[in-house]
Amino acid sequence: MSAYEDLQNRFARMATLDGAVATLSWDYATMMPNGGAEARSDQMALLGVLKHEMQTAPELSDLLDEAEEDVRSLSNWQKANLQEMRRNWRHASAVDADLVEALSRATSECEMIWRSARQENRFSDLLPSLEEVVSLTQKLAAVKSEAFGLSPYDALLDQYEPGCTEQKIETLFSGLKAFLPNFLDQVLDKQDKDGTYIKPKGMYPIPNQKEVGLEFMTALGFDFNHGRLDISHHPFTGGIPDDVRLTTRYEEDDFTQSLMGTLHETGHALYEQHLPKEWRGQPVGDARGMALHESQSLLVEMQLSRSEPFLRYAYPILERAFGNGGDAWTFDNLKKLYHHVERGFIRVDADEVTYPLHIILRFDLERALLDGGLKVADLPGAWNDEMYKLLRVSPPTDSLGCMQDIHWPGGAIGYFPTYTLGALAAAQIFKAASDAIPDLDQQIEKGSFQPLMNWLKTNIHEKASSLTTDEILLEATGSELGSQAFIDHLISRYL
Template identity: 35%
Template sequence: MATDQARSDASETDTYEQFEARVQRISNVGNAAGILRWDQEVVMPDEGTPARAQQLSTLSSLSHELLTADETGELLSTLESDTLDEDATAVVREIRRRYDRETSVPQDLVEEISATASNAHPKWKQAKEADDFDHFAPTLEKLVALKREYANHIDPDADPYAVLFADYEPYIDLGTAERVLERLRETLVPLIDAVQDSDAALATDAFAGEFDDDDQEALARDVLDSLGYDWNRGRIDTAPHPFSSGTQFDARVTTRFEPADLLGSLTSTIHEFGHANYTLGLPDEGYATPLGEARDLSVHESQSRLWENHVGRSRPFWEHFLPIARERFPELEDVTPEEAYEAANQVYDDNLIRVEADELTYHLHIVIRFEIERDLIRGDLEVSEVPEVWNDKYEEYLGVRPDTDAEGCLQDIHWSHGDFGYFPTYSLGSVLASQLYAAAEDDCGEFDDDIREGEFAELNGWLRENIHRHGKRYVTPDLIEQATGEELTADYFLEYVESKYGDLYDLDGY
């Protein structure tokens, strides 16, 4: 019996090793593609596109073939009937999920969506430039239809929007996301009303002026130094749309520099630091398996928002960082930390553009997109109705009405990529950031003094311990529950903004 057991264990190990080798191959192809995309955004010469598109398409189809091969299915089935340890169980769970989804959608539909999205991008761009929604509408209709078809292949009995949402956020159910977004709308609409009615005059021009690009770059390096970025495993470059990408061995940040927007560049750098810092906290030994890969979009965004907002837009941060900024920009000599803090937290009362929004109004931009894309995918809204519904919602929730579709429903790139279900993860990320920050303070005490001293090790240690090192070991609700003792909740975010903006804008009842 003992021998039989040993033999059976050995064969399980062999099967698992084969499976793991396959998973690592798939992951390495994906990571190679990540480097190619970084290169394309950051350093590739203009005319490199045709070759790069073919290289990326080849890697993507190789990865798909490796994942959906019969061997993968057989290995999964064998392993699922075995007793595995917690880590192996998690790896099997994550790959099973991808395997089931990718094998359920016919490859020609995947290719049609990809081709349609490629053509949609220039259409959307032209439509936006010409403020002509009708130019984009037929393509958007086609994308909606194709993505409904795609969702139907994955689960014909499910709400198609829930299926699409699960592409970006597999383990938070849509019901939870909807409840969170609804609470944001209910609470933020009156809060923003109050802010807009407030007589408080914030010092908003602390960073007015023109700031040299090279000095901005030096300051971006200062802020990354200060936050503890590991330069042996990272770098900073510029990109038109800042992003971060990579692995635990090499997690890179990009940012942008505009002479008149020093604050925008800094907050963007801190945001991307948050993403890269998560990646760098993933365990080395899990590289190229789900155990060394980040949880999904909402958790990733929680990390960027935590550093951007809870740290980078806090009072003590500006007490710490303003003297450093003055070294690079002596013209900031007369700015006080309080003025910097106010400038970093002003609420705009007439902003129509999501990517220019403040921390408060941002989420209503998201709620609007969420409500519209959900209704589109469910068939409750026609594409032709989008501009009017968009404008009505902006008026209702934010008190502003776009004059053009270019500054309205054509402003974002996401739908032209066929990305329906992505937007909610931005707000879920902010909500989770607040919940994690509160839990960390609960465990470690308030971080204000640390931040004032430029000490981020304890906060980051808590994040490493409770989030980063787990990779995809736990499904998202379990990860959140273990880290914070609670389900995902908007409570902490709402508490945070009500207290912060109630104070900043001197609001009655907040």
């Protein structure tokens, strides 16, 4: 057996362990009773340590060296796989098992505390556990920074978006920061002149909302033989490509939230289900990074599902399920509803125009948390101040402010920027798909999504991690990641 073949077998076993952790994580977030949190934390911590031991086995470094010496005998996909193996090994070997276990326990416990603290608007309840998570994440960033020769923030960012840097994000975000405030004022002025939407009023039973969500998922091509939809506090997608678990949340007086949440997560899920089967269990077969992952969810939720052709397809379905014949149930009103822009508090409910400002807020604050310039105890005040500067609103409670997201309790510092990187990529990708499929609007209006999904599968999904994010975008769209397509899209849709 060659060194490369030995590595393939070892990484396949690690992927199997990852699958077990993913299933436990899904169960933890969706259906586990609060009393089971401690036992589940122990289980997940042990599995995390076992995987770390596999990733840092002494012979693994020698096998990587040997395989890299014989790289000329490998195919392009195998070479890319070897590069990803080395990257994974570098991340794991930089950290000792004690820190891995401590982080796993701390984040599991903090997530459970976050659930009740957010519901009861008690930041003081969350503070001690969040301080521990931030402290351990600072240690993680420090050891990876030293091992990689990167800044602490870049070392964490590489976990979510390989090769991306804080400087690149700052460049992209500075352009958005210069464009969005004045543009937002223009959009709100136009919206006032055109007249706002009439909010549909009524009670929309959860089973009905779920049924419509499942209908949209089926139309988009989600394979229910290899996945399912459930409920959680915070919508997310997990599992593995052959067993994709996605969740949404429901409000009985507002069907729009759950449907857009379901469509967003369906974009993630389709990416996972379309990853190349021949590379299951290998690093090269994984999704490239969270920027492309978020591009797929935001392409479905924002570019596609809020487009006029999609709304014409969806209107009779929504009217049949929820309509009551009132003034709110006209197509023009539905379009205004889904194109509505406002200065809101909640990121997951934000429109396309204000969403990047929510992310810029988090990007700035998490960097300050990481370098110690912002203490966790001062987070609520800093959050409110920055939100007012960017969006001119200040949340009345911490539940609507700094406690609304699960990411920091889960230790995911460096993740937030990928949402807006994904929005930029989604605009590029959707434009390229529209150029490649001349009758795409007509197909969408008929509820025929296969042409779009086939294009995405070929040009994005099946590339997996064989190329970098910029290389995938360059091949698919003709340019590396930039902001112009996104800006052009906003101007076209909202002005």
